[in-house]
Amino acid sequence: MARKVQQRKVKKAIYVFWEGESEEAYSKSLKRMFAGQAVIKPHREKGTFDTARTFYRGNRAFQNDLPEYDELWFFFDTEISKADQWERNMKALKEIIASRRKNPIKIRLLMSTGCVEYWFLLHYERVRPAIASPAEKERMLGKVQGYVPSYVKGDQKATDEIAANYARAVENGRWTLECLQAEGLPETEEQRDKWLFQGKHTFTTVHEAIEMLMAL
Numbered sequence: 001m002a003r004k005v006q007q008r009k010v011k012k013a014i015y016v017f018w019e020g021e022s023e024e025a026y027s028k029s030l031k032r033m034f035a036g037q038a039v040i041k042p043h044r045e046k047g048t049f050d051t052a053r054t055f056y057r058g059n060r061a062f063q064n065d066l067p068e069y070d071e072l073w074f075f076f077d078t079e080i081s082k083a084d085q086w087e088r089n090m091k092a093l094k095e096i097i098a099s100r101r102k103n104p105i106k107i108r109l110l111m112s113t114g115c116v117e118y119w120f121l122l123h124y125e126r127v128r129p130a131i132a133s134p135a136e137k138e139r140m141l142g143k144v145q146g147y148v149p150s151y152v153k154g155d156q157k158a159t160d161e162i163a164a165n166y167a168r169a170v171e172n173g174r175w176t177l178e179c180l181q182a183e184g185l186p187e188t189e190e191q192r193d194k195w196l197f198q199g200k201h202t203f204t205t206v207h208e209a210i211e212m213l214m215a216l
Contacts, residue, residue: 012038012216015069017048019076021154022116027075028156029163030213037216048074049092056096072096073209075110080132083198090194108212109193112204119204120144120151122172123165128179128202166210173207 016027024042031040043051052072093107112119114131117140121127124147130136144162145151151158177185180201186192196203 011036012071013069014038014040014071014073016040016042016073016075017052018042018046019048020046020116022120022159023075023110025154025156025159026116026120026163027073029160030166030210032160033163033166034213034216037213048076049089053092053095056099069105071106071108073108073110075206077115078111078113078197080200086194086197108205108209109197110206110209111193111196112206113202115140117141117144118202119169119173119206120159120162121147122176122204122207123147123162123169126172126175128176131202132200170207170210170214173204174211176203177205179203 018024018027024046027040027042031042034040043055045051052074097105097107115137117137118131121140121143125143129139131140141151148158148161151162180196180203183201184195186195193205196205
């Protein structure tokens, strides 16, 4: 009688480019919490689109479709002052995607308005305040510290405590996009992301990455 060979489940592999130390810390929190479902690897240094383009330029393992990654994440905040950078960022992504010779790779933009502390606050509250000025961003920081007094940017232990409430954040994040449907939120992903990136709306898309992890 032939032996049954137990097949090992292949985990989804995700590489994360991050804008700041708080995004890096949160990526590490997700890496720990979802270790059974995915291999999440934050990039070794700060940077998003230009950093990724430089990293993958001439990377033969990536170009020859070595099955290292299923998804690339870009974890950053949107700013009105950076709205004109959309085309430049998309050009970098298209170069990365085009360098893959076989299987395509999924790109996810993990965006939050103004500061990552807004995403952190959604782990506790359902709110959509204006977040543009330094004072408004500082207010977000203070609200997060109201729930986790030890929180400072990049603190791993405090970030782990915040990330533990991800289920509530997913619900609240989904709500931020639902609120924008009446304001003209496009349906197609690329047009939607451009609209969000260049607009003045308060939102997040980070929850969509976590929804994917939860579904694995």
